[in-house]
Amino acid sequence: MNPPPETLVAPGAPAATDREAQAEAFFRELLDERPVMYGPSAAIIDDNRLSPRSAADERALASVSDGVEVTIAQNRLEVILESAKEMLEQTGAAPGAKWGDLTCGLYSAAGDLALASSSGVVVFAACASAPVKHIVKDWIDEPTVGVRPGDVFYHNDARYGGVHNADQSLFIPIFVEGELIAWAGATIHEGENGATEPGGLSPSALSVYDEGLKISPVKVAEDYTFRRDLVNLLQNNVRDPLMQLIDMRAKLAACMRIEERVKEVVADRSPDLVLATLRLALERTRDEVKRRFTEMPDGIFRTVCFCDTTLLEDRLLKMVVELDKRGDKVVCRTHGTGPAILDRAINMDPTFARALFSNNLMNFFWPDLPRNAGYVSAIEFEFEEGSVAKSGAECPNALSMIAACFFQTGMHVCMSKLAYNRPGDIEVIAPWYGMTQSMFYGGLNQWGMPVANLMIDINSMGGGAHADRDGEHSCAPFFAAMADYGEIEDRETELPILAIGRNLNKDNHGYGRHRGGSSVECMYMVWGVPEFALGTLATGSKFPTIPGLFGGYGGPSSPLTIFRADSSEAVKEALRERAHEVPRTADQLHREGGLPGTAETRRATQTAEFAKEGDLWILQVGGGGGYGDPLERDPQAVMKDLREERISAWVAERVYHVVYDAEHLRVDAAATEAARDAERAARKARSLPYEEFVAQWRRDEPPANVPFLGSWDWGTAA
Amino acid sequence: MPTYTREPITEYLEVDLETETWRCRRCDHEIGPARESYKRGLLLHDRDPREVYPAKIDAEYSYAPDPEWCRLVECCCPGCGTQVEVEYLPPGHPITHDVELDVDALKERQLRLRARDAAATGEEA
Numbered sequence: 001m002n003p004p005p006e007t008l009v010a011p012g013a014p015a016a017t018d019r020e021a022q023a024e025a026f027f028r029e030l031l032d033e034r035p036v037m038y039g040p041s042a043a044i045i046d047d048n049r050l051s052p053r054s055a056a057d058e059r060a061l062a063s064v065s066d067g068v069e070v071t072i073a074q075n076r077l078e079v080i081l082e083s084a085k086e087m088l089e090q091t092g093a094a095p096g097a098k099w100g101d102l103t104c105g106l107y108s109a110a111g112d113l114a115l116a117s118s119s120g121v122v123v124f125a126a127c128a129s130a131p132v133k134h135i136v137k138d139w140i141d142e143p144t145v146g147v148r149p150g151d152v153f154y155h156n157d158a159r160y161g162g163v164h165n166a167d168q169s170l171f172i173p174i175f176v177e178g179e180l181i182a183w184a185g186a187t188i189h190e191g192e193n194g195a196t197e198p199g200g201l202s203p204s205a206l207s208v209y210d211e212g213l214k215i216s217p218v219k220v221a222e223d224y225t226f227r228r229d230l231v232n233l234l235q236n237n238v239r240d241p242l243m244q245l246i247d248m249r250a251k252l253a254a255c256m257r258i259e260e261r262v263k264e265v266v267a268d269r270s271p272d273l274v275l276a277t278l279r280l281a282l283e284r285t286r287d288e289v290k291r292r293f294t295e296m297p298d299g300i301f302r303t304v305c306f307c308d309t310t311l312l313e314d315r316l317l318k319m320v321v322e323l324d325k326r327g328d329k330v331v332c333r334t335h336g337t338g339p340a341i342l343d344r345a346i347n348m349d350p351t352f353a354r355a356l357f358s359n360n361l362m363n364f365f366w367p368d369l370p371r372n373a374g375y376v377s378a379i380e381f382e383f384e385e386g387s388v389a390k391s392g393a394e395c396p397n398a399l400s401m402i403a404a405c406f407f408q409t410g411m412h413v414c415m416s417k418l419a420y421n422r423p424g425d426i427e428v429i430a431p432w433y434g435m436t437q438s439m440f441y442g443g444l445n446q447w448g449m450p451v452a453n454l455m456i457d458i459n460s461m462g463g464g465a466h467a468d469r470d471g472e473h474s475c476a477p478f479f480a481a482m483a484d485y486g487e488i489e490d491r492e493t494e495l496p497i498l499a500i501g502r503n504l505n506k507d508n509h510g511y512g513r514h515r516g517g518s519s520v521e522c523m524y525m526v527w528g529v530p531e532f533a534l535g536t537l538a539t540g541s542k543f544p545t546i547p548g549l550f551g552g553y554g555g556p557s558s559p560l561t562i563f564r565a566d567s568s569e570a571v572k573e574a575l576r577e578r579a580h581e582v583p584r585t586a587d588q589l590h591r592e593g594g595l596p597g598t599a600e601t602r603r604a605t606q607t608a609e610f611a612k613e614g615d616l617w618i619l620q621v622g623g624g625g626g627y628g629d630p631l632e633r634d635p636q637a638v639m640k641d642l643r644e645e646r647i648s649a650w651v652a653e654r655v656y657h658v659v660y661d662a663e664h665l666r667v668d669a670a671a672t673e674a675a676r677d678a679e680r681a682a683r684k685a686r687s688l689p690y691e692e693f694v695a696q697w698r699r700d701e702p703p704a705n706v707p708f709l710g711s712w713d714w715g716t717a718a
Numbered sequence: 719m720p721t722y723t724r725e726p727i728t729e730y731l732e733v734d735l736e737t738e739t740w741r742c743r744r745c746d747h748e749i750g751p752a753r754e755s756y757k758r759g760l761l762l763h764d765r766d767p768r769e770v771y772p773a774k775i776d777a778e779y780s781y782a783p784d785p786e787w788c789r790l791v792e793c794c795c796p797g798c799g800t801q802v803e804v805e806y807l808p809p810g811h812p813i814t815h816d817v818e819l820d821v822d823a824l825k826e827r828q829l830r831l832r833a834r835d836a837a838a839t840g841e842e843a
Contacts, residue, residue, distance in 0.1 A: 297824050298827070300818040316787060326823070413816075420726065421726060547804065551803055587781075601781075602779060699810025705786055
């Protein structure tokens with residue numbers, strides 16, 4: 001560093017070496033203590049370990065020796081959080097609040113999420129620590145901000161940690177006798193955030209500056225009272241200002257309730273018991289996850305998945321997940337994954353990518369441990385810099401969950417193969433449907449009110465097949481086991497939408513010895529307004545979103561069907577006069593028509609466009625993956641699938657090879673066994689030994705007609 | 719010298735730690751060395767996805783996977799024809815080495831767990 005020029009030194013000034021030291025100190029203070037801005041901290045974002053024990057933690061742990069007392073305290077705190085989450089669900093205004101896309105949590109003083117509500121979005125529980133750690137790092141000692149009792153902080157910028165900026169979080173510090181002992185937090189998927197398109201998830205965003213509100217952790221209230229000018233600023237930057245206000249209040253009420261009840265525990269027992277309980281919950285979860293990994297076979301487990309869109313075009317984006325497990329050490333790598341895309345909002349923040357790992361453990365493998373940052377701290381991660389799994393702060397990420405879904409599916413398959421050897425401890429399940437198949441909307445509703453958000457069809461994902469039974473239909477999203485996808489009448493009341501169908505349609509799951517659960521096809525007609533903006537968020541139009549497991553198949557492709565009415569009057573007449581001809585599925589619409597207009601299929605992600613009254617959008621949420629060889633499926637179960645219209649005769653005959661009486665659906669057992677034996681023989685006859693197969697199959701670069709992003713390296717092949 | 723038993727690794731595959739080979743759990747066919755990918759001992763087939771997922775309409779987006787983008791690489795046991803694995807890959811893409819076991823560690827683990835179980839039951843390992 002150069003000192004100030006000699007010519008500027010006044011007569012009688014200190015000697016050169018003193019001046020150098022002063023200049024050094026001046027610049028160091030300028031750079032370190034008075035930064036131009038407080039950006040996201042790489043030290044926080046890149047570190048998934050628990051914060052070290054503080055002196056207060058050590059004091060508390062030394063003073064608390066009764067394990068029963070700690071267990072009781074932990075249960076009390078968890079009940080407090082569950083109760084707060086229920087309260088938030090009832091008082092929040094966003095569709096996300098109503099459908100269970102929310103979480104309440106209790107953080108250590110250092111910012112590690114130590115306990116969270118047991119339902120809601122558990123993935124929040126894994127990536128929610130980073131924003132609080134930023135508050136602790138940046139604002140406690142900053143004289144213009146500070147952290148005091150009654151302060152309220154707000155956040156939605158995923159560059160500081162989180163899923164995406166559709167989620168908004170509120171945090172309050174909990175002080176006891178002047179000591180910060182914990183933080184209470186509440187997160188809701190609010191949706192609308194003022195992005196270039198309505199609803200908060202904008203596929204047309206080309207930079208972070210197109211994605212709407214980006215609230216770095218900021219103090220929005222003192223003495224539990226919002227600064228109305230700040231709230232007003234936020235309201236003026238979203239399309240649904242009423243929802244913004246209501247939900248900030250709802251989250252504050254939930255956090256204040258948590259604080260009040262935590263202080264009751266403190267008053268009943270002691271602050272040290274709360275401190276020790278939070279610390280032990282974190283450390284014991286981390287240690288138990290590591291211990292359970294020790295029980296599994298050592299080795300490397302890999303999966304590759306393919307995302308068939310980069311939002312505005314069809315491109316094949318590769319996602320690689322590799323688990324390298326040795327003893328209690330598990331390293332997760334994504335080498336070979338496709339690159340970050342600077343002008344598409346599909347990139348992931350690493351805190352989110354890591355959180356998906358713990359989401360997978362929390363929801364599918366070890367749901368019995370406290371939901372906290374201990375899960376993710378047990379794993380090491382090596383994400384490739386510049387890949388879609390670890391993009392930079394200038395990469396838009398509002399639709400991070402689209403890439404993340406593939407990371408989650410890859411992780412799930414790796415974990416299933418790693419865990420199979422310990423069936424007594426773990427129930428192995430084929431991949432859950434893993435995509436954000438949903439519709440966003442915006443405009444004036446039939447009551448003249450501005451509305452902008454996301455449909456909740458995303459929550460109706462089909463479950464993966466189990467090792468011993470079929471997957472559940474239209475069950476829950478992979479990230480929130482207790483979420484619901486709501487009453488359609490509520491939506492018709494609030495939105496200018498007529499749902500003319502919502503069906504579990506045929507052949508919409510993965511086949512196998514046990515089949516995946518199906519999911520719904522939703523048919524939404526614009527109704528009661530001249531036009532309304534719609535868009536969609538999903539992949540899987542050309543390449544299925546999930547595979548099956550152990551010889552089972554994944555689900556089919558799921559494009560979007562759009563029907564354009566000749567006129568709203570003609571559609572209304574058809575609904576009034578020829579209701580029996582109105583199609584109930586996309587398949588029926590394409591085959592038979594039944595409405596005056598034209599239908600087409602499109603890529604599953606569509607930017608917002610105005611649909612006219614009478615236009616119909618049909619999206620298909622996918623089903624879960626199948627488990628095991630389909631030829632081992634009980635023929636009677638295939639007949640049940642046929643009776644319930646979960647599969648077509650085509651699938652019964654060509655995939656399951658069941659011979660039956662089509663009129664009465666009676667199985668011919670002997671003929672079925674013969675047909676299946678014949679198919680096994682046919683498999684062997686048409687297949688090739690590995691080397692011969694590779695000689696025919698191998699290409700040294702991707703097909704010219706497939707825009708491909710990611711590695712293509714035969715050096716790492718089987 | 720300790721003797722080893724078999725360890726189930728997937729629904730249809732196990733590893734015989736004594737001979738260090740992959741075996742089919744349906745027909746006991748010896749598939750190949752346990753230190754290599756089991757896929758090298760299976761039979762593979764490049765399947766058009768439309769043979770599993772029927773198209774609903776004749777269009778670019780047909781509700782069936784696009785066969786120019788996606789193929790099903792089906793892997794079956796040479797002994798009994800059981801479908802062990804299905805990979806979804808773009809045409810010509812490298813075959814994934816999905817399970818790369820540390821066989822030595824697996825052996826050590828089996829002895830360790832055996833000793834632990836024996837200690838718990840009071841029997842000899």
